[in-house]
Amino acid sequence: MILTLVVLACLGLCLGSFVNAVVWRTRQQSLVTSRQSSVKKTNSRRLSTEDSRLATKNNQLSILKGRSVCPNCLHELAPRDLIPVFSWLFLRGRCRYCHKPISKQYPIVELTMAAVFVSSYILWPQDFSGAGQWLLFSTWLATSVGLLALAVYDWRWLLLPNKVVYPTFLVAAAGRAIYIVGYAPDKLSALLNWAGAIAVTSGLFYLIYNLSDKYIGGGDITLGLVTGTILATPFKAVLMIFFASILGTLFALPGLISKSRGFQSKIPYGPFLIAATFIVLLFGPAITDWYEQLLT
Ligand SMILES: [Zn+2]
Structure with a gap:
């Protein structure tokens, strides 16, 4: 019973981290798509370097593939930055590379997913x-x-x-x-x-x-x-x-x-x-x- 709960909690934390990635990547994709279509609409011929950069980014933003990056500086994250909740606490809620604050959403979502998994088992x-x-x-x-x-x-x-x-x-x-x-x-x-x-x-x-x-x-x-x-x-x-x-x-x-x-x-x-x-x-x-x- 205790072992099952520990496994569910760990699984929940990791999948909570996955949830954050899905949310962020889906949002980025929709932003890129809407920017591309607005560029097409105005028929602007100067597709800025920023937009073509975003377009290649879009291909890297596949939800299941690709490495995780800092939402702010886009620096690739090392495994030690990706431990649910603990990385956030250890880095005091800041990015290791650009030192900008990382949203509280990240640990909150990870903890929520773990809580959902554990309480679902207990209350099933x-x-x-x-x-x-x-x-x-x-x-x-x-x-x-x-x-x-x-x-x-x-x-x-x-x-x-x-x-x-x-x-x-x-x-x-x-x-x-x-x-x-x-x-x-x-x-x-x-x-x-x-x-x-x-x-x-x-x-x-x-x-x-x-x-x-x-x-x-x-x-x-x-x-x-x-x-x-x-x-x-x-x-x-x-x-x-x-x-x-x-x-x-x-x-x-x-x-x-x-x-x-x-x-x-x-x-x-x-x-x-x-x-x-x-x-x-x-x-x-x-x-x-x-x-x-x-x-x-
Ligand atoms: Zn950063």
Whole structure:
């Protein structure tokens, strides 16, 4: 048990570091692409050296390949600079090469990923008796890596890039499909529940998106594919949206009261949907039991 927790914590820290890399590289890629297209639009013939440098950079910014660099001075990082959390603490939050501060986002994301991994194992609502539960558990861990990247990205730039959403959905869907084929006691109802969950998480946002003049972002619709697949029942999907609304309201309330934030100002909704998915996945059965007790 303790060994499992230590392994999960280490794995979480390393994958948290991967999340930071995915977020940074995805952001850089989108900046390069938008700069290239704006250069093309103005039909400027002087494609500056800066832009061609960025273009070659873009090829090096593949998410899975390429060495990690300092976001500020682009110096390649040595293995000793890449130890999650500890490198940041040891270097007192500064780059070894240019001495510019490194965002607190790096250690915070690494610690969050480790916390998600460890708490998911401790709080997992079913016991790990069969291979089916382990499959669902590891599918969730793999999916949570993509979800954390999306939460960070949406939090910072109010966007859920499809480049991250679709691979995350693929991971979640593959795990769910294998589970249904190999382990679900009632395959048809498992399939219908999965479809129903996505109808709630994606379908609802699709309606809001089209009826409300872009009150929410289109990314919330595609994110629904992931959260619906993870929750896999319409009831949990409804519960998740309920919790996400509460979390979002609690977050927006202080700004609304102090009038620093208007009703029209944008807040990222993705992080709340993702946090609510985590809550419902781990506490869903407990919440259901409690609710049924209230009724009887
Ligand atoms: Zn640097």
